[in-house]
Amino acid sequence: MSYKVKDLSLADKGKVQIEWARKHMPVLDIIHEEFSKEKPLKGIRISAVLHVTKETAVLVETLMAGGAEVWLAASNPLSTQDDVAAALAVEGVHVFAWRGETQEEYFDAIKTIAEAQPHIVIDDGGDLHAYLHSSAEEIARKVFGGTEETTTGVHRLKAMEKQKILKYPVIAVNNALTKFMFDNRYGTGQSTIDGILRATNILIAGKIVVVAGYGWVGRGIALRARGMGARVIITEVDPIRALEAVMDGFEVMKMDKAAELGDIFITATGNIDVITKRHFEKMKDGVILANAGHFDVEVSVRDLESIAVSKREIRNCVTEYVLPSGKRLYLLGKGRLVNLVCAEGHSSEVMDMSFANQALSVRYIVENKDVLEKRVYDVPREIDSRVAELKLRSMGIEIDSLTEEQRRYLESWK
Template identity: 50%
Template sequence: GRLIDSHPDLVGNVIGASEETTTGVMKLKAMTNEGVLPFPVLAANDAKMKHLFDNRYGTGISSIAAILSNTNLFLSGKAVVVMGFGWVSRGLAKYADGMGARVIVCEPDPVKLLEAYSEGYQVMNSLEAAEVGDVFVTGTGNIKVLGLEHFGRMKDGALLANAGHYDHEFDLAGLQEVSVGSREVRRNVTEYELADGRRLHVLARGRLVNIAAADGHPVEIMDLTFAVQALAAHHLASHAKDFGPGIQTIPADIDDLVARHKLASLGVEPETLTEEQIRYQQSWR
């Protein structure tokens, strides 16, 4: 968007691009729908080898690790409220659950919320969860999923962390306005005192906790994402004439290639179907 708005004279030199973030793909889809994206962009985030691993496992483990390392909390038995149940939030819920937390999921999509319930997590409305949560982690890609009404119900000492995008996932400006004071109680932990004496703790000033207050994803995860990005760029450069402007799907063979190379590095070879099995799958008789 910035290139198009600020340097339209350079747009004609762009063959294409690849976008690896959920938020970026969402914005680019909106630009495509409005007809303002003038060149092809491969949605690297939508590749299986990206979102199934980077979003879920990478963000999940690095965000929970960041929360623990910056607070020194014992997560077992605590109520961890996960906002959303997309791939990022699934990872957050998985690793919080693995640490012994009581996971509560809040999600507007009824299908995803039912999935969370079927995974064994407690599900409820976010305002109800605000009253019982010890730790709140957002992973929605949206804005103000936790706001003043939630803050007014939270218990003293509640902790808020963002694992979604930017610093918009909870209303930090609103929290600052209603607080009577704030102080840094630990590195990367800001305490906001409310008029009634309750204290809410915000990690990394509301920015992405695993990046702003920790080291980010494990390298074993990032090599998958970077492989997808590199192959996407190569594919664009090699097949530029095959694409029109707008957001485009990553070819499935890129997923397959990255997965096979990763498995080979682990000394693992996928199962091979027999000719009889292939014929059976392809036949309707």
């Protein structure tokens, strides 16, 4: 058995954490039972780059119940829960992940699981897909298909598709309604605030919170911050989203102006250099900087390092930068995903739907590998709807269904 984790003795602790997550993921539990009986993934080798958390472990166990062999690496050097990684290694997962990986170790782990010759690839951010297309093309040509968990990763895959270099079909799990409307909005909204609070223990009420980006992630963060009593400012580059933020009751302005006002800044754009040197220099003393985007490029750590006269770690997950003026700025989680670096990421309940989409999409690829084209697909509507139905059932909620007469009425042009 091949694996590389920080400390195998943490496995028992990890098993308890996985058990806790499983108890709060009823949809995936139903799929686990189905997979155990039907074995739809028998003989299938899966390489996955995901945040190695207790929720991910429940997905991995579900795939293995379906007959798959799983190779797993982390999608962020600082997001791995080491006890969970140890528990998975003991269960027979080829897991190569530990918290605090260097950049080189991070990409070495991706290389290792790519060289396992996977039939299916699962990715969170697109680094595995990018590696296969840039450094392991022969392996990529043999892949049946893949999935992608994040907005950032889907953007990268769409770029590959546009350039006509995509070597296998990919299902954009992020685009499922039961993923982005809940995971991105409610999951990231809550877990981002959770990460900030765990790192700082500050009071949100009364603070001016600047949220960069009003996509589904930004919406969720803004709603949660306002719900805790913050005054929320939105910055945007998309006029439609900016207008929506205004209609939702938020202040909207350019970052140059917001930089002078905010107490807490949270980036959620998926783009680079959202907050840079010129913004840092305008900020008040004591500002807190956090990133909720996938990569550590939204808050320019490079610029912050270049203008600071000193820095120090003053709390776990909090780095203080002192500027020439004497102002202090506080960066959380080294500019990486604040909800996973400073907290535990999304709650199990919301990941239940996201990972149910992953499991069912993997089965769909295996069953349809001979007819799928080399392009990016949305999650089939029947999978999306089934996930919602199962989630409602697990909550004890029943809904109406159309009568035959109602169905005919909706289908008639008269």
